[in-house]
Amino acid sequence: MILTEESIQKIKEKAARYPHRKSAILPALTVAYRQVGHLNDEIYREIGRVINIPPVEIAEAATFYTMFPKKPVGKYLLQVCHNLSCALVGADSMITYLEDKLGIKKGETTDDGLFTLISVECLGSCATAPMIQINHDFHENLTREKLDKLLEELRAKA
């Protein structure tokens, strides 16, 4: 079993709210993603058993949504918005800066397994750009200084 008892309980609670249980698929995937950090076939099977839906239907939905990584990522998933508003104030150079600083290319994970760097589509922080989502939290109005400090804090916490 990958899902913890706590996650299973949460999924059951969420599923019970809906008039049709299939609606619980996305919330269930979110619970699993929060626990595991990514999704895979085994997780689809486990969710399927919990909410009584064929795993293929879970997979069908999950693979549409790019928010959920489908393979393991680093402890910290660095998601840099690279759309227009962020790009106008330096998002692309922020990605290059992170690539140099972490010694990886976009899409890769550092050797110590701490950081995975990806670019993502608009996260609705256009007036607080540039920004980065790290795992589930937003960090906005970034400067080099703030970003350096942020990475140091994450390293210290790890």
Place this chain on the structure above:
Amino acid sequence: MSFYSPVITNASEATSNEKLHLFKYVEDPQQHKSEIFESHGGYTAWRKVLGGMSTQQVIDEVKNSGLRGRGGAGFPTGMKWGFVPKNSPKPTYLCCNADESEPGTCKDRVLMERDPHGVIEGMAIAAYAIGCHIMFIYIRGEFNHCIERMEEAAREARERGHLGENIYGSGYDLEMIVHSGGGAYICGEETALLNSLEGERGMSRIRPPIPAIEGLYASPTIVNNVESLAAVPHIINRGADWYKALGTEKSTGTKLFSLSGHVKRPGNFEVELGFSLEKLIYDPEYGGGILDDKKLKGVIPGGASTPFLTPEMINVGLDYESLTTVGSMLGSGAVMVFHEGTCIVWIIKKLIHFFRHESCGKCTPCREGTGWLENMINRIEAGQGQPGDIEKIEEVCGNILGRTICPLGDAAVMPIQSAIKNWREEWQYHIDHGKCQVETDFSFR
């Protein structure tokens, strides 16, 4: 984790200006608590509605106010509610669309983070108007802070008797479900949102039937944007005539504008519809002018899918009609500004990448067309453009426009067509010289 986006707002203006209402309390750090919200007059409209207004009275009030959808399409809200069949044998549903993902748009977030009960009150009134007993808010999955905020607020509203069974002793029952999405732009389109809410891939549905007849679980469903719903309690409290007196004759009320890009003070601002775009960009109380005092090159006035405006066009009112007369659209009110040091091909490269990524893949012209466009535009941007590329891009655009089930295809094409129309020479230069006419360098500071 902080629940607050550090975004700038004009809340201080809203507290002293009687006409503004959506942002009045968004800088009050306690506003998200029901008790504080109530002390600011919260839930009085909901009490008034349940205290004796008929569903038709609520619909008529909103219809008469002239409120139009704030998510992008601008469809009259009250009229939409009126499409729900009376005495339907099936349950009816309300879905608040909080999928906010049109590039440049970051306004609904502020309402959910800082004034969640205002959103709930608006939703409740809309739900009552259409005879709904289970209402949903579909929030994009990345907005964890909003999801937690709304869940907490819904729980609190239920505890304090604003939701649940027999609300205020009226006999009316209403439950609320906070639903987290999976981060897909297309799910902001109402039929895709409904598919996503049903646990399917977020692909658009063919209309008819419209959702008001057959929407969620094949039942009558109304989908309204967060900002539209947040305006409803104020209309009920102060009346349609008060609301109608705000803004312009045809674009009534106030609107939240998300200002981003090359301005000194990016932020979210509530202004009356018809407010000057020029003033929004240059006034020190709002945008404060162009970053580094450079010259303005262009503006996208309503989100990534709306046609560009050039500097000579910005002396225009921000309302549905005025922006149409200059060939663009109000959209979601996302104003993106860029200065003279910005290559237009680079901008389009950014936009088309987004639309290709977010195309759901159901309609061939959109799925394949956005891919072709991105490949061609990337080639030009990389200095590999060939004679005839501009015409080819125009041809592909023409083959997408109006040929898809949902507006995503049109959304992808319209900015490209307008970028070519307004800056054709610059595109030609890029192809002829294999490089940008203006050097684009946006260093991260």
